[in-house]
Amino acid sequence: MKLSIYADGGSRGNPGVAGSGTAVFDAATNELLREIVYVVGKKATNNVAEYHGLLRGLEAAAELGASEVYVFxxxxxxxEQMSGRWKIKHPDMQKLAAQGRKLAERFDRVAYTWIPRAQNEIADKLSNDAMDAAAAGHEPGVVGGDAPAERPVAPEPAAPAEPAAPAERAGAVDWWKDTSHPPTRLVLLRHGQTDYSLHKRYAGRHDAELNATGRTQAAAAAQALAAEGGIDAIVSSPLARCSATADAVGQKLGLRTRTIEDLQECDFGDWDGLTFAEAQDDDPAHHAAWVADGTLCPPGGESYEQVNDRITRVRRQLVEEYPGQTVLVVSHVNPIKSLVRQALGADAGIYQRMHLDLASICVVDFFPEVAEVTPVLQSFNATAHLR
Structure with a gap:
């Protein structure tokens, strides 16, 4: 008997109330055989919840007498961890993965395949049901019965699929260089429009808020990122334009935003609130020199090199804290340019050669320093979601 398992998990707070959802289908007929809503606990992470979704599926497949299992x-x-391509460092996940491998021994074959979140809607819904139950006080364990009155069919791809080879995966990196150190993927989202950005004014530490257009842009970015899926955590600049943009995404993903002070925009000092022309008129020689030299500071502000130094600290912190995970970073023009600069190994001159639209998305993979793999810029200034 061949079965398909669609599994997911989530945590509101990460860590916070957590639950998993699992749907088991007959791979030949697409008939739903079992539906599992499982409360993980009140202080668990997304990844732990996702593992529980897998474990509940493997347990159900064993009970149903499966010989081959295809996990989506x-x-x-x-x-990647269950396929053996990524090393597992976190003790909690090591234990859960060991349980998964033990369960997998009961079958002749188990294949693991990554799918976009949009193809995993049934498991996503069940995991949200589990989180609702956890928030309502349900103890860890299975909630409700096995299957609904209306039995949905398996989403595409329903047919068993082989895991893609590393070089064939979307956004593949040179995994053959060091598969024991998976990258931390940073999805870089610039905040939406403010009245300052509308009128092309320097807005460094000035706490400008999103205007109506900015709120629409944030909602569009949130929709696109939710459809793509795969985000494990959200971090943001504390300034209002970023926190509002981050919260729009967090509401879609069921994730809480973590504030990092060093993700703030460059401090433009006395030029904050001025247009480029007004700052140029204020001190033509100094302003022209500052534009050309990343080591110079605006009057009372900070240089691009100082921005790069603090963003480098943030990048190292995120790679250390979120190994092998995907983190949404909501920030401003210059911190995002700094991360792209670091990925490309460029000097400060690259700032003037990059343009970032409001609510645009970039994706960068950073490996731990022990890995002999350079960072990879996967995409830059994506804006299709705003059209």
Whole structure:
């Protein structure tokens, strides 16, 4: 008997109330055989919840007498770790993965395949049901019965699929260089429009808020990122334009935003609130020199090199804290340019050669320093979601 498992998990707070959802289908007929809503606990992470979704599916498949099992998940971390391509460092996940491998021994074959979140809607819904139950006080364990009155069919791809080879995966990196150190993927989202950005004014530490257009842009970015899926955590600049943009995404993903002070925009000092022309008129020689030299500071502000130094600290912190995970970073023009600069190994002159639209998205993979793999810029200034 061949079965398809669609599994997912989530945490509101990460860590916070957590639950997993699992749907088990007959791979030949697409008939739903079992539906599992499982409360993980009140202080667990997304990844732990995702592993529980997998475990509940493997347990159900064993009970149903499966010989072959095809697992579909939108968690790249779980898929890669269970496929043996990524090393597992976190003790909690090591234990859960060991349980998964033990369960997998009961079958002749188990294949793990990553799918976009949009193809995993049934498991996503069940995991949200589990989180609702956890928030309502349900103890860890299965909630409700096995299957609904209306039995949905398996989403595409329903047919068993082989895991893609590393070089064939979307956004593939040179994994053959060092598969024991998976990258931390940073999805870089610039905040939406403010009245300052509308009128092309320097807005460094000035706490400008999103205007109506900015709120629409944030909602569009949130929709696109939710459809793509795979985000494990959200971090943001504390300034209002970023926190509002981050919260729009967090509401879609069920994730809480973590504030990092060093993700703030460059401090433009006395030029904050001025247009380029007004700052040029204020001190033509100094302003022209500052534009050309990343080591110079605006009056009372900070240089691009100082921005790069603090963003480098943030990048190292995120790579250390979120190994092998995907983190949404909501920030401003210059911090995002700094991360792109670091990925490309460029000097400060590159700032003037890059343009970032409001609410645009970039994606960069950073490896731990022990890995002999350079960072990779996967995409830059994506804006299709705003059209």
């Amino acid at each position: 998940m939108d968690s790249k971390l779980v898929v």
